[in-house]
Amino acid sequence: MMLTKKDVVEQPKSKFLRVKCLDCENEQIIFDHATTEVKCLKCGKVLAKPAGGKAILEPIAREIEVLP
16 A cells, blocks of 8 residues: 555645625635734724634635635
8 A cells, every 4th residue: 555645744724714804895815723813904803813723704704715
């Protein structure tokens, strides 16, 4: 049996997300395991809050895409 790189090295569980602020329509990329509050770069509203693991998106933010 031949082992591949995926069998030997564990893949990361964290990813980057493209999110959209529903107030100002700004799109930005955030880390899904953020350890600090993530604010919109345009209007300053909080998009995601840390939760000890995966960050929780606020109702004002919409996940558009998970980046590889």
